[in-house]
Amino acid sequence: xxxxxxxxxxxxxxxxxxxxxxxxxxxxxxxxxxxxxxxxxxxxxxxxxxxxxxxxxxxxxxxxxxxxxxxxxxxxxxxxxxxxxxxxxxxxxxxxxxxxxxxxx
Numbered sequence: 001x002x003x004x005x006x007x008x009x010x011x012x013x014x015x016x017x018x019x020x021x022x023x024x025x026x027x028x029x030x031x032x033x034x035x036x037x038x039x040x041x042x043x044x045x046x047x048x049x050x051x052x053x054x055x056x057x058x059x060x061x062x063x064x065x066x067x068x069x070x071x072x073x074x075x076x077x078x079x080x081x082x083x084x085x086x087x088x089x090x091x092x093x094x095x096x097x098x099x100x101x102x103x104x105x
């Protein structure tokens with residue numbers, strides 16, 4: 001009888017562990033899906049940063065050209081690289097809030 005009770009307990013434990021395993025697998029799949037979405041969003045944002053940085057460089061070169069030929073002094077700021085030096089970003093008075101509707105494709 002003890003062996004049968006032990007066998008029944010082990011069978012219950014197997015069922016419980018299978019259920020836990022299925023739950024953990026489901027959570028892992030959900031987290032993986034969320035990670036892939038965020039990684040895709042980050043890729044899009046990095047691409048946009050590179051494009052906007054290139055546009056700013058182009059505008060700065062136009063301003064430098066105008067400054068050289070007009071003799072008029074212009075304030076041409078340096079282009080920061082927030083991806084390499086995030087600790088040097090300007091501090092804002094209010095926190096930046098984000099929403100899913102901020103970027104439309």
